[in-house]
Amino acid sequence: MQLIGSVPVLACNHIEQTLDFYQQALQFIIINQRKSDKGPEWIYLKSGQTLLMLETNHRSDEDAGGSRLYLYTDDAKALHHYLNAKGYAPGKLTTTAYGMQEFDLNDPEGHCLTIGQQPAEKQDI
DSSP: OOOOOOOOEEEESSHHHHHHHHHHHHOOEEEEEEEETTEEEEEEEEETTEEEEEEEOOOTTSOSOOOEEEEEOSOHHHHHHHHHHTTOOOOOOEEOTTSOEEEEEEOTTSOEEEEEEOOGGGTTO
16 A cells, blocks of 8 residues: 555635636646635646645634645746746745755745756656
8 A cells, every 4th residue: 555646735815816826827727626605615726747725724813824835847947037027036046955956936825835846867756
């Protein structure tokens, strides 16, 4: 028996604004969603092979932000340039000691996205 995948779920205080960010900045599309009379309750998203769920934060005493996701891309430099051009203000593009090119980007809820590209010799992982 083994795990076969995962889908991160991010709590959102402003789910529609956060959905717009993921659709506009990172080209996520809606796969499924559940709505109530108050609006979206959860939204299932996909971009390439990456899956993500957004859900309305029902704990009013807690801030929704604070999670960190590591997302892989096939071209960190191009995505960094694209996000800068769109006004999303990603952090500085750096290269780690182990060869990853990466940068940080915060979504509207305060979740930190670290977006990285593996070194060419490890891209099949």
